[in-house]
Amino acid sequence: MSVTERVLARVEAEFDAYQGRWLDWLRIPSVSAQPKHAADCRAAAEFARADLASLGFTARLAETPGHPVVLAHHQGPGGNAPHLLFYGHYDVQPPEPLELWHSKPFDPVIVDGPHGKRVVARGAVDDKGQVAMWLAAMRAWHAETGSLPVQVTAVIEGEEEVGSVNLEAFLAAHRGELRADIAVISDTNMWDIDTPAITTALRGLVYLQVDVKAAARDLHSGMFGGSALNPINALSRALAALHHDSGSVALPGFYDGVAEVPADQAAAWAALGFDEAKFLGGIGLSIPSGETGRGGLERLWARPTCDVNGIWGGYAGPGAKTVIASEAGAKVSFRLVPGQNPQAIIAAFKRFMRDHIPADATVTVSEFAHGPGIEVPSDSPFVAAARAALAEEYGRPAVLAGCGGSIPVVGSMKRLLGLDSLLMGFGLDDDQIHSPNEKFEVSCFRHGLRSHVRLLGHLAGG
Numbered sequence: 001m002s003v004t005e006r007v008l009a010r011v012e013a014e015f016d017a018y019q020g021r022w023l024d025w026l027r028i029p030s031v032s033a034q035p036k037h038a039a040d041c042r043a044a045a046e047f048a049r050a051d052l053a054s055l056g057f058t059a060r061l062a063e064t065p066g067h068p069v070v071l072a073h074h075q076g077p078g079g080n081a082p083h084l085l086f087y088g089h090y091d092v093q094p095p096e097p098l099e100l101w102h103s104k105p106f107d108p109v110i111v112d113g114p115h116g117k118r119v120v121a122r123g124a125v126d127d128k129g130q131v132a133m134w135l136a137a138m139r140a141w142h143a144e145t146g147s148l149p150v151q152v153t154a155v156i157e158g159e160e161e162v163g164s165v166n167l168e169a170f171l172a173a174h175r176g177e178l179r180a181d182i183a184v185i186s187d188t189n190m191w192d193i194d195t196p197a198i199t200t201a202l203r204g205l206v207y208l209q210v211d212v213k214a215a216a217r218d219l220h221s222g223m224f225g226g227s228a229l230n231p232i233n234a235l236s237r238a239l240a241a242l243h244h245d246s247g248s249v250a251l252p253g254f255y256d257g258v259a260e261v262p263a264d265q266a267a268a269w270a271a272l273g274f275d276e277a278k279f280l281g282g283i284g285l286s287i288p289s290g291e292t293g294r295g296g297l298e299r300l301w302a303r304p305t306c307d308v309n310g311i312w313g314g315y316a317g318p319g320a321k322t323v324i325a326s327e328a329g330a331k332v333s334f335r336l337v338p339g340q341n342p343q344a345i346i347a348a349f350k351r352f353m354r355d356h357i358p359a360d361a362t363v364t365v366s367e368f369a370h371g372p373g374i375e376v377p378s379d380s381p382f383v384a385a386a387r388a389a390l391a392e393e394y395g396r397p398a399v400l401a402g403c404g405g406s407i408p409v410v411g412s413m414k415r416l417l418g419l420d421s422l423l424m425g426f427g428l429d430d431d432q433i434h435s436p437n438e439k440f441e442v443s444c445f446r447h448g449l450r451s452h453v454r455l456l457g458h459l460a461g462g
Contacts, residue, residue, distance in 0.1 A: 093433075
């Protein structure tokens with residue numbers, strides 16, 4: 001029996017204990033967005049620090065202006081063993097609205113589902129459950145062999161759910177401590193519950209707010225309607241003009257740098273048999289949106305988008321109030337693909353708004369976030385090791401997938417540390433992250449844990 005097989009046998013023998021540590025961590029309400037949970041965030045960080053210290057890591061809490069970062073190092077076997085930087089986050093989204101939960105969000109429960117047992121709690125999958133997998137894999141290796149088969153640095157932050165506002169400064173300040181060969185991140189999804197995936201492309205993000213101000217005060221619509229500029233009307237027309245009838249984005253230069261999907265990649269995606277009707281049916285929709293003439297996975301993984309995320313202005317209370325509001329506003333986000341320049345998109349949006357809103361109004365555009373789309377090399381020995389580990393665990397090859405969302409730390413690590421990332425996640429589309437009744441399938445947790453064990457074994461041998 002190989003060392004990896006012995007470690008896997010230990011996982012099965014001690015699985016209940018690994019699951020129990022995961023549930024204990026979920027009981028800590030580490031909501032980074034709410035000041036009342038600051039002490040809970042520190043408690044969650046200390047939980048992870050102590051867990052790592054018990055495995056032979058030199059582990060500490062690195063303070064930031066916000067919540068602390070768990071920083072830990074394990075020298076592994078020495079020699080030329082690969083050095084992996086594992087990243088995750090211990091903070092979670094607020095649980096509200098509480099009335100929509102079927103159980104208490106920070107009192108994890110194990111319930112039956114279509115795929116067997118599942119754990120329901122805030123943070124079950126995002127990201128405590130996925131971090132708990134690789135922590136348990138290291139615990140199994142340590143218990144079986146007395147060490148780890150590779151050198152490991154662990155970074156577990158506490159502000160991912162509020163934009164990782166202090167992470168870049170932390171990475172820059174600790175650059176010397178964070179040297180590694182590859183970053184390993186489990187914060188993404190599988191293709192489906194039976195098919196693993198390695199994410200090789202992430203869309204970037206530009207998030208903006210536009211505010212339009214017209215008259216010096218709200219106006220009576222009978223006395224001023226037909227003469228005075230209505231900023232809600234003006235903003236609505238401008239926002240509607242952001243898209244052509246074909247669904248493409250109308251910003252001049254928006255598609256500069258956007259490449260077509262290579263033929264071999266398009267063929268691989270087509271072979272996955274993505275059922276967009278089923279995908280939309282799960283959220284109560286039936287008609288695909290976005291650019292016409294593009295496939296579903298292409299639109300989700302490889303095409304940029306523009307969405308209005310919020311809009312306001314005027315009276316929205318009960319009954320009637322015949323008013324022309326003096327102000328209106330909207331939140332607008334762009335999901336970007338590799339090749340697009342976020343700053344150029346911001347500049348184009350500002351020009352577009354000013355060109356499409358009458359000169360009698362004042363237009364202000366505020367920036368909240370921006371980051372480029374990212375491609376992760378798929379031909380590295382680390383990806384090869386991950387593909388081998390996943391194929392062994394699942395009995396089928398891993399899908400090389402795109403991701404419609406953003407993981408800003410991937411770009412930060414590349415820019416500040418020179419590190420590529422291995423994105424090997426085990427979530428599912430129906431895990432309800434950020435929503436009430438967030439869950440993680442126990443089978444996904446188990447297979448994810450075992451896959452990390454196999455990954456460490458492959459890298460130790462290579």
